[in-house]
Amino acid sequence: MFYIHCPYCQEHREEEEFHPRGEAHLMRPTDPDNATDEEWGDYLFFRQNPRGIHHELWVHSVGCRKFFNITRNTVTYEILETYRMGEQPSITAETEKLRKEQGVQTADGGWQTIGAQPDSRALNEETSS
Amino acid sequence: MSNVSAKQFNTVPAGNPAVESPLHWSYQQQKSTPSANAGVVLREKALLGHVVLRGGAIVMDEAVRQVLGMSLPAKPNTVTRDEAGERSIQWISPDEWLVIVPGGEECDLERRLREALGDAHVSIVNVSGGQTVLTLAGENAREVLMKTVAFDVHPQAFPVGKGVTTVFAKATVVLRRASETEWELVVRRSFADYCYRWLLDASKEYGIDTQ
Ligand SMILES: [Zn+2]
Numbered sequence: 581m582f583y584i585h586c587p588y589c590q591e592h593r594e595e596e597e598f599h600p601r602g603e604a605h606l607m608r609p610t611d612p613d614n615a616t617d618e619e620w621g622d623y624l625f626f627r628q629n630p631r632g633i634h635h636e637l638w639v640h641s642v643g644c645r646k647f648f649n650i651t652r653n654t655v656t657y658e659i660l661e662t663y664r665m666g667e668q669p670s671i672t673a674e675t676e677k678l679r680k681e682q683g684v685q686t687a688d689g690g691w692q693t694i695g696a697q698p699d700s701r702a703l704n705e706e707t708s709s
Numbered sequence: 710m711s712n713v714s715a716k717q718f719n720t721v722p723a724g725n726p727a728v729e730s731p732l733h734w735s736y737q738q739q740k741s742t743p744s745a746n747a748g749v750v751l752r753e754k755a756l757l758g759h760v761v762l763r764g765g766a767i768v769m770d771e772a773v774r775q776v777l778g779m780s781l782p783a784k785p786n787t788v789t790r791d792e793a794g795e796r797s798i799q800w801i802s803p804d805e806w807l808v809i810v811p812g813g814e815e816c817d818l819e820r821r822l823r824e825a826l827g828d829a830h831v832s833i834v835n836v837s838g839g840q841t842v843l844t845l846a847g848e849n850a851r852e853v854l855m856k857t858v859a860f861d862v863h864p865q866a867f868p869v870g871k872g873v874t875t876v877f878a879k880a881t882v883v884l885r886r887a888s889e890t891e892w893e894l895v896v897r898r899s900f901a902d903y904c905y906r907w908l909l910d911a912s913k914e915y916g917i918d919t920q
Contacts, residue, residue, distance in 0.1 A: 588785070590785050593875070594859040594876070596859045597876055643873070644803070
């Protein structure tokens, strides 16, 4: 089970309350009347399937019912960040590659996975305020 | 829409029709025997007025201050109440709030809010017939919730005044902590019997006192 931070509820909630809705940041063709079949096909059907960093659309279906984005590592299942609709990710495949090249330890964002940080330090700080 | 001459649907019923709680049938079916030293006390706050408000927070806050004399909850997942504790406004999402008032006030509330909001882009829906409020108290109430809802109900994660929408035994519930000892569960009409029977079953080991 994941413990996912909803950017609208501004707190962590059980994965059970959420639904994944596929790839994030899909752009509808800007000129729909003149878009080619290939452009429509790409928009409607073709999706990325990366090994590593992936940006996904999720919905907090049993909570606030808002859509938001998650940056997730498809290999480790690590959730690196969540952000609102209309915002851009701060962590991408490029930034992660750069961090590795510079010898920086992997992000501590992995504590969102249950068990990774049993004390849930950040959660306790959040609720005691 | 104050300047539109659309016919307004009058939601106030004429005469004095009989009303029943969504749990009416459940009460007939489940003849519970009151147990001494019950660890869980389950009650229903039946037939209250439930109104869902949607729109911008600033314009809505002004309107509810004017009409109810209360402000919208400033933080997500919180509930504001009037001094008597009879009227409450709960944050449901950044543009949605649940107002619960004593039964019979909801139609008047809706009308006064519409007047106060004028042409603002909002939605006000009276959902009183669609849900009901159960209350859970007693020393084992929290244990029952721990095996029922996905949310952490530890006092540290769930202080008084908090309210969340979460998973309740595969259904959904709006869960609120009304006081140190009492929890409020807003359940959907169609789930009411299921939730009620779940609570009876989950409370069995502690002994349950129903009305
Ligand atoms: Zn949420």
